[in-house]
Amino acid sequence: MSEPILFNVDEVALSADRCIKCNVCNTVCPVLPVTDLFPGPKYCGPQAQRFRSGHPVETWVDYCSGCGACSRACPSGVRVAELNARARARMFEQRGIPLKNRLLSRSETLGRMGSKAAPLANFGLNFGPGRVVVERILGVPREAPLPSFSQGSFRRRFRRIPQPERPNLRVGYFCGCTTNYYEPRVGEAAVRVLTRAGIGVELPEQHCCGLPFISNGDFKGARKLAEANLKALLPVIRSGKRVVATSTSCSLTLKHEYREVLGLYGPEWEELAAGVYDAFELLRELAWQGELELDATLTQRVLYHGPCQLRSHGFGFPAADLLGTLGGIELAESGVECCGSAGTYGFKGDKREIAFRVGQPLAARAREHRAEVVACDSETCRWHIQQLTGLPARHPIELLDEAWSQAERTGD
């Protein structure tokens, strides 16, 4: 047989030509049914892609929330959401990135500043006139759910958590900006759970994954962070440790967006992608190997919502798989593609209303299940879901931590 012919082309850009116009993407897009401002993934993705070479890019691409439902649904392998993310960046390249996008991308800088002055910053954010200022400058509507800065970062609290004496496995924890500056409790729960499973946890040097930059159209800023993370995390992976994350959007960025959206191809980027795991993905693997028994009870009615970015990992719902084995739990899956928030999308001006409408089926599902708590692996989704449902929204690892702590207290 003759040698295969190799074409030197970008697989993501070329994927547009695989579109057979079956419209499956339009049947799953959560934005399309709630607004006329977005023409749907088929037009916005593969069809518009044909006109994008050298021409100005249309502005409606900015209404794509980037949830990725279209890319997952496509039976022909068209990377619709990835094409849209690239087109959005080109649009901003041509038109300039709005100030609010620039500011909203800088979750790491905002977090660092905010947590240093937490009481003052939180007062400003919870206080009506403060939110008006935020609305004017960041473009975040005053009703949008903003988190509170934590006093003292997770990094400082991490050192106080005891490590197992003889760990079966060592990992580097990628906590993400949110855990570090807003919700250290998620990181503390994660480290308690991992160490209890016999895993030694270290906290390597790390930077914002860059996703907020990507979704706000600043690829240059995102690439700088990607390079910094590569430099910091490759040594961890090369020393035989996995990088484990609890924020499924951060980990997806490290594994997928760097390559397919930012176009950072090459063996070292593949090595990074191969070494990054979700915490529950790792725990489920141990359970499948018979090396982990959950053996605890959580008497709660829980609605589990696998966030859109977790769905793009293509590893199913490892958190739900494990939580489902807890005694006493009444666990139901949301069965909904996206809560509407999709990262910072639901926080930006006119998209707030769209995000709210997208979230209605999820809210209905929570009522139907008579849920007491919604479990969700992504931070911005949790803040949005709390507002949508009026229920507490927690990271599933907090629930597992709670179940295990209870078991320990009662001496199970």
Next chain:
Amino acid sequence: MPPDRAPYDVVVVGLGLAGLVAGLGAASGGARTLLVGKGHGTLRFRSGTIDVLGYWNDRSLGSPAEGLPAVAAERPNHPYALAGEDLGSGLEAIRTTAGAAGLDLDGSLEANRMVATAAGTLRPTCLAPPTMRADWDGAHVLVVGLAGYRDFQADLVASVLPAAGAKLGLEVEARAATVDLPSLHRHHLSGLELARLFDQSAFRRDLLAALRGTLGGATVVALPAVVGLEHAPEAAADLARQLGVTVAELPTLPPSVPGLRLELAVTAALRRAGARLQVGTFVRAIPQGGRIGWVEIQSPGHPLRVPVGRMVLASGGLASGGLEVRLDGTLRETVAELPVWLPEAAQGALVGRSFLESGGHPVSLAGVQVDGAMRPLGREGSPLYENLFAAGGLLAGADRAVEKSADGICCATGWRAAQEAVA
């Protein structure tokens, strides 16, 4: 080291009708079931009817039952020759599941009924929603188009339908009307947006008001198949009651609303039965000895290895990516690298001269050969893996487009594969 405890009893690869029927068969039998597919299956662009057998040897069949013995006798590797006995059970599984969600599928193996298409032609099918089973003979049809919806041209349907009926000895009169309403003035109007409008009683009220003057002596009002998504049965019943005529839905171009209704009903039932569904990743089956050891789900970064108890392969045929044509004209099966059978006529001439070749294309018969237990066969004719079963469009021996047999094959072989996998 592959994980040594299988978290699922049955892994189904493929989310089309065959995969869903296999999933229903496995999950309803108590098996822990995972369904995984590269994207959504073809139900979302099929018409929501269940075609079983419309034609055999160029002859139109009054009923599938009448043709099935001939299929078994004349083509021993046809899926109906191998799994025809499970056709009834497979159809019943889909009918019951759809019915539980309020979506009736009427009909039986004893009769084919004619459903009208958006091109105005009539084609045979076995099971169909009540809204597609109008009695065309003697009907006075008002074909209603919706302004701005380009995928359904009422004038075309009304001009073709009488001739299509006459060919079958049916007397059909038809005229067209196109309704324009302010709520239709949207930037983008596909079947989905329309279906969501039909779900709202306010829209139906406006439509009824617009139709009353044009009804004349019509006995059937034919609409594109967009009459409701979540509240489809209620929407159709409401329109029929208010108009006092039969409401007929004509399947349109994708996105197919009736296909989507059916898929959502079946996947919801699967989730209720405890099955896990995963959309969006390509899968490879990895052999280990004489069996499939695990499936490798191609997630970004690193593959996820799921140990396999039993596996049902329902990844579809050429159009679905389950089979692929190589540059040299040979075929490959994409998930488990199974040998692909190609009829002699197809060797060197995969396709005929025109797109809609009336006798079909030789390559359509290509596919994976299986035994009566749906186990894929090797070149020398014996089963390759003890725990692998195949179903649906992937299977050799049928020209589904010509026979109008695609859905029935999915039901029969999907059900048989599941029974074997949980046995």
